[in-house]
Amino acid sequence: MRLREYAVTDITDQIQTGYDPAVIEPKWRARWQESAIYKAANHSDKPNWMSLTMYPYPSGVLHVGHWFAFSIPDVFARAQRMRGYNVMYPMGFDSFGLPAENAAIKHNIHPAKWTYENIDEMSRQFDLMGAMIDWDRKVVTCDPEYYKWNQWFFLKMLEKGLAYRAGGSVWWCPNDQTVLANEQVIDGNICERCGAEVYKRDLEQWYLRITDYAEELLEGLDGLDWPERVKTMQRNWIGRSEGARLSFALENGESLEVFTTRPDTVFGATFMVIAPEHPLVARITTDEQRAEVDAYAQKARTKTEIERQSTDASRQKSGVFTGAYAINPVNDARIPIWIADYVLMTYGTGAIMAVPSGDTRDFEFARQFDLPIIPTVQPEDQPLLDGATMTEAYHGDGIVVNSGPFDGLRQSEALPKMIEWLGEQGRGTAEISWRLRDWLISRQRYWGTPIPIVYCDTCGMVPVPEDQLPVVLPLDAEFKPTGQSPLITHESFVNTTCPQCGGSARRETDTMDTFMDSSWYWFRYASPNYEDGPFDREAAEQWNPVALYCGGIEHAILHLLYARFFTKVVRDLGMIDVEEPFSRLRNQGMILSEDGRKMSKSRGRQIGPDELVAAYGADALRLHLMFLGPWEQGGPWNDRGITGMERFIRRAYTVVSELGTSASGTVTGSDAERSLIALQHRTIKRATDQIDTFGFNTMVSALIEYVNEVMKLKETDIITSPVWREAVETLVLLMAPSTPYVAEEMWEILGKPFSVHQQNWPVYDPALAVEASIEIPVQVNGKVRDRIVVASGASADEQLTAAKALEKIAAQIKGKQIVKEVSVPGRLVNIVVK
RNA sequence: GCGGGCGUGGCGGAAUGGCAGACGCUGCGGACUUAAACUCCGUUGGGGCAACCCGUGCGGGUUCGACUCCCGCCGCCCGCACCA
Incomplete structure (x- = not known):
């Protein structure tokens, strides 16, 4: 209805120019729909090209930021089509998730109703935009026909040992009332979704073994045409460190394992540090030290991760001696074992050998507690290092010292030899350590895919058989946030029979992380109604890998890492022969509100496209968004x-x-x-x-x-x-x-x-x-003084002659000595004088 | 601290080492109009009557010629961050 209003004010204008978007846009929109020109056949005599854009969450309405993200890939898709490709520009809705549930709680509207209404409204706006979307391929992840396959993938992973249930310390968001994956925690302890401070809880949860693919996920990045920034972020997140695992004997007969990237400095290890939560702490602490150690460990537990990991200059190292000693395997030195919160239980083995001469943190710690420092690498051309007087750790290359048989070697040569030697002695092995953790997929929320597991009193944990999928999310649940999955109170959902013994059993009530949904959705576009599997292999092969993927940088790690992991799992299930899902990735910048802040719905800073379309037409708005600046940059809206x-x-x-x-x-x-x-x-x-x-x-x-x-x-x-x-x-x-x-x-x-x-x-x-003639500048000493028109293809000499004949140029060089003459055909003439 | 990016008119921005500011907005002047809007034409980095001079964050360098390449700073943004 709004579309019509504008015609009143600008009516004279239209009479003059004839251009009336309010008339032609609906006209062609209808015509395109009737003639179905945007339908992409799976087979064609042209090469296929899937132009994929990260599907939106159905939050309500599209704002101009969405238009920026979706209309520009549409321009690209349309151009590709004209350039001879069989182009698919599919769209779907990432429609499970918390906002639907929050809306339900706040406005007393069912998440399903809210979600489907939003999908309708947003679909309308996509059409308004004129996007060449093939709606027949629409994917809606909250449809049972879709999430059935989430469950199917989960069961397949369970079979392959890639899904498992385990207890452990996990991040909990008190606002969203659910656990989160590591990837969903930013800045140390902030919920990626809602910004609340999160903390750790010990809970039993479902995980996917993404770490099995760490090496491949890292190496695969090299061949991708992705922004370097995104690849770097993924590399950092995966965090590969090459080094060695060393074993230090303890005086109680046990041994302490450490991971180090610098096994070559082991002769300089003068103490050990273990995380306060390390299981050995209880067993090795001496009676005299116990009170102090317990107090410190207790304090460390209550500190937030961000406090513990802060590197503020003001913050000093803290720690407590356990009273125990370890034996350095290379020189039998008896070295003290400390606990300190700068060593994290979640990385490596939760314990380190401290080499203060070669590591800044260990150095600070040694100075703080007056521990010995033994240099093991002597920088060349510098005065001899002395542990007593060193002012900072040295981690560069140099000559190995104080290291027994390795003295005199270059550090870089000593490193591999040292690992080999440690191996021969049975005191260590080369090892690669990863920062990446397994993906926690359980969520204690309602609006998501039920995890297809049943707990039986006699059989234990039993997967729901494939032929009983989907485990349908009941629509009549009480979905209030209680810290437990709302499904727990849904009797007819929870109470079921065991698929193995037929006895009474209870269903798993947690739902899946919605990043599960988005980890394979583009495969579904190839065969959106396929019923015999997540996708039809033959169809999917026509369109994968995705030729171009567009979306926001905010998914640099989360979605894009999970999607790559899923693709490799799908490949290993023998379902399709694709190594990497997205060959080319481009990130749009973010459109901010006019005051330069994030366009958030809650703060009322969203600019809606409908009014703009009514006033200027969708075409003008599309152009405006294209013209704002570089697409990968974004910026404030105006x-x-x-x-x-x-x-x-x-x-x-x-x-x-x-x-x-x-x-x-x-x-x-x-x-x-x-x-x-x-x-x-x-x-x-x-x-x-x-x-x-x-x-x-x-x-x-x-x-x-x-x-x-x-x-x-x-x-x-x-x-x-x-x-x-x-x-x-x-x-x-x-x-x-x-x-x-x-x-x-x-x-x-x-x-x-x-x-x-x-x-x-x-x-x-x-x-x-090629023009018949062109104008080029004539410079004297690098400054433009005049121009000449020359035939295109004129030689350097011809240009020079013409240039010198110019009055202004003659005046400039008169009485001066010509030092150099530069004449680049078709570009310029420069005469250097003095 | 480490890694990456950026810094150009009043604004958004453009420039394979070769005319800095394309293109658009805004402003100004004009045409059309009873008038206005729309549209169209001209103009729009600063200084100077002009010839010219000065101008791409700052300071050096390479080059016939640098927004562009190199070195050293300053500022802003992003990512990672006690990861052993």
């Missing part, structure tokens, strides 16, 4: 420039409308014609190149410049030439991906058959792009 885009469209529309039958003359081969052809081909090249490099802002510039030039020519004789017609047709074709509605309208005005979106992209011909 609508100031949108009128410029509207003007551009009107000009194009005017040129097309006035073409008529004027261009029915013959080609004369005039300079004007040649010049227009050259302009046309240069513009084709610019537009084409800029699509490939995601330079959509400069692509729009190229189109605007083209229209502006063409507008000028409209007043000349050239409009009788067929060259003119071709130039105008090219304009419409080049505009088609960016402004799909008006391009379609203009194509019709030109008398061309439906649809402009099924035409071929104009082909650039370098030979035709």
